[in-house]
Amino acid sequence: MVKRFKSLLRFDCFSIGTTSSKKYFPEEILVEILIRLPVKSLVRFRCVSKSWKTLISDEYFKAKHCNHAKKNKKILIARMLFDDVGIGHWDFSCSYYSCCLSSPLSSARPLQKLGCPSNHNGYNKICCCDGLSLLLCPSGGYLLWNPSTNESVH
Amino acid sequence: MVKLKSNDDKEFEVEEAAVIQSEMIKNMIEDGCATSVIPLPNIDSKTLIKVIEYLNKHINMGKAAETGEEDDLKEFDEQFVNMGWEELFDVIMAANYLNIHELMELCCQSAADRLKNKSVRAVREMLKITNDLTEEEEQEIINDAPWAFEGPEIDDTVN
Structure with missing residues (x-):
């Protein structure tokens, strides 16, 4: 892909190894760092400045972020947990596939706890693609759910 | 052995097998451009020692x-x-310049881990960014996804 980001002037300044106290990452390096952040951090960091907002909202950045998560086998873990009275609740979290292989699922420490779509009990997952989940609602119909942002559409 | 020179005129001898992890220097050696000392005008000796x-x-x-x-x-x-944080910044810039893939991955991940839970204010301070959003624009972003600004993990300290 040849598409370049729109120039974000703030990060064009290169001042490594000088005594200057103003050190900015060039945009290509900033992108390398930001693609490693969880979605929650990125949504928050749109508030850092105008150029960060533009960068994080950029389609090319989103694709890069998604590819990085895939390459590192970041996965969605759905577990049914039962409360004291035996009612099952879905518990969603996000982790690396390798972490789940090296330790039993019950003890694997999730990277990130995720929220659930409201009244999620009774929903059945049908498939997942690019970080989105398609759920079958108990009342019929489908719910397309983004676990990272907890946004959903019926 | 390959000789590298930092921007503060200090010379370092490194084994070729080690130094070719840098794609940039590997290419220089292959092209026959590394016969004498390789000057690295973007890297100071403190950072070069780490690399x-x-x-x-x-x-x-x-x-x-x-x-x-x-x-x-x-x-x-x-x-x-x-x-x-400042030292990590210099090593990332050096790894990028020398094109050392694994070192770049390692350091960018470390930078991401440090930024992950930071508040917006802390990120601005760590990366020396001036906020150019108006109060209304900021509020609009917060209202759009208030959940991203809440949580016990959010850390307002710098470093």
Whole structure:
């Protein structure tokens, strides 16, 4: 892909190894760092400045972020947990596939706890693609759910 | 042996097997441009020492898996990134300039881990960014996804 980001002037300044106290990452390096952040951090960091907002909202950045998560086998873990009275609740979290292989699922420490779509009990997952989940609602119909942002559409 | 010179005129000798982990220097050697000292005008000696330490440790990375030294290398990496934010910044810039893929990955991940839970204010301070959003624009972003600004993990401290 040849598409370049729109120039974000703030990060064009290169001042490594000088005594200057103003050190900015060039945009290509900033992108390398930001693609490693969880979605929650990125949504928050749109508030850092105008150029960060533009960068994080950029389609090319989103694709890069998604590819990085895939390459590192970041996965969605759905577990049914039962409360004291035996009612099952879905518990969603996000982790690396390798972490789940090296330790039993019950003890694997999730990277990130995720929220659930409201009244999620009774929903059945049908498939997942690019970080989105398609759920079958108990009342019929489908719910397309983004676990990272907890946004959903019926 | 390959000789590298930092921007404060200090020379370092590094084994070729170690230094070719830098794509940039590897290309220079292949093109026959590395016969004398290689000047590195973007890197100071303090940063270059760190980079060379990494290159020397990772010299036999391919063999590490066979000899069971993987854990040792992992431990070294963890210790290696245990440095100040400014120092990490310099190593990232150097790794990018020299094109050392593994070092770049390691340091960018460390930078991301440090930023992950930071508040917006802390990120601005750590990266020396001036906020150019108006109060209304900021509020609009917060209202759009208030959940991203809440949580016990959010850390307002710098470093």
